[in-house]
Amino acid sequence: MNESPTNPYPAPRETAINRPMLEAWREGVLALQRCADCGAIFFIARSLCPRCWSAALAWLRSDGRGRIVSWSQIHRGLPAAFTAEAPITLAEIEVTEGATLLARVVCDRLQSVTTGSAVELMRLPDALRYPLPTFVMTTERSR
Amino acid sequence: MSRRAIGLIGYGSSVYEKGAGRPEFAFLADAAREALISAGLAKTEIDGLATSSTTLAPDNAVTAAEYLGLTLSWAYVSTAGGAGGLASVLNAVRAVEAGHATHVLCLAGGAQDSGVFKERIARFTGALADYVTPHGSGGLNGLFGIIQRKHMERYGTRREELGRIAVDQRANAGRNDRALLRVPMTIDDYLKAPIVADPLRLYDCVMPCSGAEAVVVGPLDRVPPDKRVRILAGYERHNHPVGEIAPLHGGWELYRDALFHEAGVGPQDMDFVQAYDDYPIMVAIQLEDHGFCEKGRVGAFLAANTMTWEGSLPLNTGGGQLSCGQSGGGGGMIGLVEAVRQLRCEAADRQVAGAVHGLVSGYGMVSYGHGLSASSLIVGRAT
Numbered sequence: 202m203n204e205s206p207t208n209p210y211p212a213p214r215e216t217a218i219n220r221p222m223l224e225a226w227r228e229g230v231l232a233l234q235r236c237a238d239c240g241a242i243f244f245i246a247r248s249l250c251p252r253c254w255s256a257a258l259a260w261l262r263s264d265g266r267g268r269i270v271s272w273s274q275i276h277r278g279l280p281a282a283f284t285a286e287a288p289i290t291l292a293e294i295e296v297t298e299g300a301t302l303l304a305r306v307v308c309d310r311l312q313s314v315t316t317g318s319a320v321e322l323m324r325l326p327d328a329l330r331y332p333l334p335t336f337v338m339t340t341e342r343s344r
Numbered sequence: 345m346s347r348r349a350i351g352l353i354g355y356g357s358s359v360y361e362k363g364a365g366r367p368e369f370a371f372l373a374d375a376a377r378e379a380l381i382s383a384g385l386a387k388t389e390i391d392g393l394a395t396s397s398t399t400l401a402p403d404n405a406v407t408a409a410e411y412l413g414l415t416l417s418w419a420y421v422s423t424a425g426g427a428g429g430l431a432s433v434l435n436a437v438r439a440v441e442a443g444h445a446t447h448v449l450c451l452a453g454g455a456q457d458s459g460v461f462k463e464r465i466a467r468f469t470g471a472l473a474d475y476v477t478p479h480g481s482g483g484l485n486g487l488f489g490i491i492q493r494k495h496m497e498r499y500g501t502r503r504e505e506l507g508r509i510a511v512d513q514r515a516n517a518g519r520n521d522r523a524l525l526r527v528p529m530t531i532d533d534y535l536k537a538p539i540v541a542d543p544l545r546l547y548d549c550v551m552p553c554s555g556a557e558a559v560v561v562g563p564l565d566r567v568p569p570d571k572r573v574r575i576l577a578g579y580e581r582h583n584h585p586v587g588e589i590a591p592l593h594g595g596w597e598l599y600r601d602a603l604f605h606e607a608g609v610g611p612q613d614m615d616f617v618q619a620y621d622d623y624p625i626m627v628a629i630q631l632e633d634h635g636f637c638e639k640g641r642v643g644a645f646l647a648a649n650t651m652t653w654e655g656s657l658p659l660n661t662g663g664g665q666l667s668c669g670q671s672g673g674g675g676g677m678i679g680l681v682e683a684v685r686q687l688r689c690e691a692a693d694r695q696v697a698g699a700v701h702g703l704v705s706g707y708g709m710v711s712y713g714h715g716l717s718a719s720s721l722i723v724g725r726a727t
Binding site: 292 | 462466470471473474475476477478479480481482483485486487488489490491493494497538539540541542543544586587588589590712713
């Protein structure tokens, strides 16, 4: 891997609210929040449910599988940490549990990304390079 | 004072510059001075000030008053990014109506080069900074690439159709000395430009720059009858739809019927449209959401119209942000200033003949996937 220590990826600010999600990701897990009162499931860590304002939130382990709703491949205008890896594939992903999130899909140039493609969470130890839950294309082999 | 007696009585723009060689206040001051001259007001008559900027903090409307040497009875700071310029005007009208101020100067602008722009966009909101930028989004281009692809795949919208917006706006910029990008563009130039964030290419994206725009809100009878611009209706909406990452509508559709009903006109009566043009796809979505065509049909609509100043639907008649440059918060006011210029018949060799009514719309506060804020005004020549 070609990660350069002089140009680390930008990192999210870690707080008491999003720490469980970030810690889970360091173990290769996508953690979602689920509202115990209304059942809403969402990704961006919050202190209350954005649907019903309940504070009764629990962490839910996603099965890490999803599909691409839409996507873009970014070729230009990337920060230094990413230029050597361009193009970067950024996708809106719907995971099995129903939540949607924006995430990077790491794929090689020969893999064709299409809307509707199945994706799955990147596994350890590769996952440790990336500051937020990151996906790869689901292949026959990984299925 | 009754709302009908209040309107837009002056406007001004700074020059636009690549780079940030002067502080933002200097650009705001240039636009302010031009607006006062246009309104025929003395500086001492300004008692309300609104600022719309995403780069001014920790400065604000009050420290802008310090810089400009104004004493105020009303000060307002916009919260809605590129929708904020129009929102500030709506609030200024309410302030004059309620007697909190008599003449309100609404300023919008920014001072930025591409380095400043990238830095501020990477941390534009907390959600962007923490949950998008770490992925390598390259600013906002990746987010709007996602939105455009969704529109193209769901509705069959083609780049050839969206490109008409960029191409015709560039033709408009050819008649605006202050536009930074005036080299004529063909649809072929647009289609073959370098890829930025597929499906977005270079001419889908704005160029960061420095500049400012200003309008004066006050009693219409303060200016000659042919210089009075009425606000026939105006609305803003924030965070609609809730929780969607890449929606194909932006909130304008929620108030569209009320907006046109209140103004007593329809989309077909608009002599021009000044829409927020951070990307052509968002202009296209604004046309759909305001009812110029059905949702998903904008490709055919664009193909059937010409958007130059003398076209069938004059759009961003000064060139818009796509050709003038993106001056931060100024992008949320550039359309209204151009609208006032047109309605006062002061648009020189890009004057839309017989312009009486126009739509101006704003869009902004891009966060986790899309812009959270929408705003619109219908303006008209007071007759």
